[in-house]
Amino acid sequence: MTITKSYNKHTNTWYVYDTTYVFDETKNKKVQKRKCIGKYDPVTDSIIETGSRG
Incomplete structure (x- = not known):
């Protein structure tokens, strides 16, 4: 579980996400799962x- 920031240049806003990595059996590699915490x-x-999402 990692907190990451992402910048949206269209709305000029920073968003904060809770990022986790999960192993995908079909692709046979790690995939990123992100949940928006807030701005x-x-x-x-x-x-x-x-x-309620954040």
């Missing part, structure tokens, strides 16, 4: 949770 505010250096 990242670079000014205050804090995470703003979004709704």
Whole structure:
């Protein structure tokens, strides 16, 4: 479980994700599973949770 940040240049917004890697038997390799936690505010250096998903 890793916290990662991703920048959306179309909306000019940073998003924070909970990232885990799961082994996929059909592809025979690791695949990335991400769950959105919320938005990242670079000014205050804090995470703003979004709704029931975050």
